[in-house]
Amino acid sequence: xxxxxxxxxxxxxxxxxxxxxxxxxxxxxxxxxxxxxxxxxxxxxxxxxxxxxxxxxxxxxxxxxxxxxxxxxxxxxxxxxxxxxxxxxxxxxxxxxxxxxxxxxxxxxxxxxxxxxxxxxxxxxxxxxxxxxxxxxxxxxxxxxxxxxxxxxxxxxxxxxxxxxxxxxxxxxxxxxxxxxxxxxxxxxxxxxxxxxxxxxxxxxxxxxxxxxxxxxxxxxxxxxxxxxxxxxxxxxxxxxxxxxxxxxxxxxxxxxxxxxxxxxxxxxxxxxxxxxxxxxxxxxxxxxxxxxxxxxxxxxxxxxxxxxxxxxxxxxxxxxxxxxxxxxxxxxxxxxxxxxxxxxxxxxxxxxxxxxxxxxxxxxxxxxxxxxxxxxxxxxxxxxxxxxxxxxxxxxxxxxxxxxxxxxxxxxxxxxxxxxxxxxxxxxxxxxxxxxxxxxxxxxxxxxxxxxxxxxxxxxxxxxxxxxxxxxxxxxxxxxxxxxxxxxxxxxxxxxxxxxxxxxxxxxxxxxxxxxxxxxxxxxxxxxxxxxxxxxx
Amino acid sequence: xxxxxxxxxxxxxxxxxxxxxxxxxxxxxxxxxxxxxxxxxxxxxxxxxxxxxxxxxxxxxxxxxxxxxxxxxxxxxxxxxxxxxxxxxxxxxxxxxxxxxxxxxxxxxxxxxxxxxxxxxxxxxxxxxxxxxxxxxxxxxxxxxxxxxxxxxxxxxxxxxxxxxxxxxxxxxxxxxxxxxxxxxxxxxxxxxxxxxxxxxxxxxxxxxxxxxxxxxxxxxxxxxxxxxxxxxxxxxxxxxxxxxxxxxxxxxxxxxxxxxxxxxxxxxxxxxxxxxxxxxxxxxxxxxxxxx
Numbered sequence: 001x002x003x004x005x006x007x008x009x010x011x012x013x014x015x016x017x018x019x020x021x022x023x024x025x026x027x028x029x030x031x032x033x034x035x036x037x038x039x040x041x042x043x044x045x046x047x048x049x050x051x052x053x054x055x056x057x058x059x060x061x062x063x064x065x066x067x068x069x070x071x072x073x074x075x076x077x078x079x080x081x082x083x084x085x086x087x088x089x090x091x092x093x094x095x096x097x098x099x100x101x102x103x104x105x106x107x108x109x110x111x112x113x114x115x116x117x118x119x120x121x122x123x124x125x126x127x128x129x130x131x132x133x134x135x136x137x138x139x140x141x142x143x144x145x146x147x148x149x150x151x152x153x154x155x156x157x158x159x160x161x162x163x164x165x166x167x168x169x170x171x172x173x174x175x176x177x178x179x180x181x182x183x184x185x186x187x188x189x190x191x192x193x194x195x196x197x198x199x200x201x202x203x204x205x206x207x208x209x210x211x212x213x214x215x216x217x218x219x220x221x222x223x224x225x226x227x228x229x230x231x232x233x234x235x236x237x238x239x240x241x242x243x244x245x246x247x248x249x250x251x252x253x254x255x256x257x258x259x260x261x262x263x264x265x266x267x268x269x270x271x272x273x274x275x276x277x278x279x280x281x282x283x284x285x286x287x288x289x290x291x292x293x294x295x296x297x298x299x300x301x302x303x304x305x306x307x308x309x310x311x312x313x314x315x316x317x318x319x320x321x322x323x324x325x326x327x328x329x330x331x332x333x334x335x336x337x338x339x340x341x342x343x344x345x346x347x348x349x350x351x352x353x354x355x356x357x358x359x360x361x362x363x364x365x366x367x368x369x370x371x372x373x374x375x376x377x378x379x380x381x382x383x384x385x386x387x388x389x390x391x392x393x394x395x396x397x398x399x400x401x402x403x404x405x406x407x408x409x410x411x412x413x414x415x416x417x418x419x420x421x422x423x424x425x426x427x428x429x430x431x432x433x434x435x436x437x438x439x440x441x442x443x444x445x446x447x448x449x450x451x452x453x454x455x456x457x458x459x460x461x462x463x464x465x466x467x468x469x470x471x472x473x474x475x476x477x478x479x480x481x482x483x484x485x486x487x488x489x490x491x492x493x494x495x496x497x498x499x500x501x502x503x504x505x506x507x508x509x510x511x512x513x514x515x516x517x518x519x520x521x522x523x524x525x526x527x528x529x530x531x532x533x534x535x536x537x538x
Numbered sequence: 539x540x541x542x543x544x545x546x547x548x549x550x551x552x553x554x555x556x557x558x559x560x561x562x563x564x565x566x567x568x569x570x571x572x573x574x575x576x577x578x579x580x581x582x583x584x585x586x587x588x589x590x591x592x593x594x595x596x597x598x599x600x601x602x603x604x605x606x607x608x609x610x611x612x613x614x615x616x617x618x619x620x621x622x623x624x625x626x627x628x629x630x631x632x633x634x635x636x637x638x639x640x641x642x643x644x645x646x647x648x649x650x651x652x653x654x655x656x657x658x659x660x661x662x663x664x665x666x667x668x669x670x671x672x673x674x675x676x677x678x679x680x681x682x683x684x685x686x687x688x689x690x691x692x693x694x695x696x697x698x699x700x701x702x703x704x705x706x707x708x709x710x711x712x713x714x715x716x717x718x719x720x721x722x723x724x725x726x727x728x729x730x731x732x733x734x735x736x737x738x739x740x741x742x743x744x745x746x747x748x749x750x751x752x753x754x755x756x757x758x759x760x761x762x763x764x765x766x767x768x769x770x771x772x773x774x775x776x777x778x779x780x781x782x783x784x785x786x787x788x789x790x791x792x793x794x795x796x797x798x799x800x801x802x803x804x805x806x807x808x809x810x811x812x813x814x815x816x817x818x819x820x821x822x823x824x825x826x827x828x829x830x831x
Contacts, residue, residue: 146794149581175584336687336690337687340690495795495797499795
């Protein structure tokens, strides 16, 4: 057993206690202290196997990692590897060997968003990588706001400051990155095998530039719904709900059902039907999630806004926004204050037992699902389960929604590309990804299948990957919308149109704009921006 | 003094370090700011094109003028609000000058907000204004009145201004208190013996005595408040909508959210106008006062 491995329990407990928002440390500044103190306290080195007592009996598999020329490193991992090949996909994903090569004396500088809880367990394993490869990793922890601009500036100037890139797949770093296709072929045996293993089909083109892969996913995520199981299973509630609505009280699968359930539980200001977060970029992402889930995109193949030229798409987006406006203004089962909430505020509110349902939960918030099932939280609010965000259509059919994909790449100016690839290969390996699965979805199918079979150690009735429905939904998810539509990275979307959309939604939810105005302004802004950028020439 | 009667060359030589410092750390960055404001410098595009006044036209024909107005309103209200509150505190503490211990305790309490960094002030006041945890809404609830998510109303800018006034009036207070304590008490006593009321003593003796310092404090505060970003960004991030967006938030958004360096630079150039005007006005007033003798 490697002595440097942190125990799973310590990883979980650390993740659980960090309740700071991953994207906006400022808005939850008061919690920084808590995170820091917990970070110092936790992190003791202990046996990896010791923390597995609550898991089903694992099959111990000895993985032999051949390290070229000098030595062979053997890592013992207690994963049920036999289950990795179990998949619902038509082709069985190939499980790469992730064999690492040695590059003695090489130092890599790797940028990484600071305070990204879901990746923190992975970063704790960096010494393992250093030991296995002889490569020294210098992590450059950047604030969320600085992360992409800093990497873009360095990459476009070809400074060679960074050997690896760490950005969301929608960030327009593509022209400044080296092709990875040959590395991927070497890892998987073929590009087809790699593509078959990526969790979402829609990710592929987003990670490409001029026909070559330039980014490779190291993190996946999506939004989903959580609800308090005991509330739904309570006989009193069930009887009362059936009397009022003439049907069984079940977790909502459609927006109509959501309306009924939210109205039923709503009793503000002590208890709200729905808790959600709608701050900053999240507000527009949430709305677009439902639009995508109904099978629409934002741009057509000519880069024209579909919500302008397709009446049904326009009507759908209007209906989504109208639903939310009513939720805030008419039925008031969501508080206007949630317009200022991010993950941290939502977690605090929901775990204090003040709402029946929470929507748009991102799992890479530091340990969302393990967090909501923490024994202390459970003592207050009972069991918490997860399902996909309800659909707008009355049949509850999901066509995908959105997902977030973070990637590694190698900047063109990188000084040690081959060593950088070793780092990337290690970062996407089962060892690292399954360790990080305490707070994010593994981006590869074979890893996600393992995560689906694992449970949270302190809540053995709860799967690590929140639910198979979410997993299935993610397979068809599109890329989150900041920059990406019509199967292409369109950086201009992230500029004025998205800002305007976000601001309009806020005003709409406060009753200062109509949904029709929001949609039409957004469509016009997209068209104007893309016109200026030359998308419609010829 | 050795330097008296030195040649112009010697004086120039001695000024050289300052000149070089100014060129490197002020003139060059300002040149770059102006230069890039005339380009379409987007972080995600390798080439940069000269586009003339396009960025400025886009800003001034769009929401830029609204952001400018927000910036000016914010600057003026917070500056004069802090001035009034700081002055009130200074007069109050000065009034208790014979009760030393009480004066010190009061002074310490007034100075407390200055110990907090602006971002911490912002975060603290987000909780103060919260609909669930905030004391304001708690009191309203006790009184049976409707509560409100204060920072998520179209008046959010005004609530941030209140916070800023609270946070920065101690700065005005400490300077004006020092000025008040410099006034010769015998003059005030003489006026009191002559039958002058408290208000008349303030108007004809106290105020003229501290007026020069009020001028300096106002100028410093105007320029300082004009640069406001931390508190505003932590509390509203320019929202809801763009109701509380000022130029500084717009610069941040252009660069960090839109990756649009050209527009961010154009906003930057526009922000220079107000401080330059203030400095010019200050110089004109100072000159006139000098001429009056």
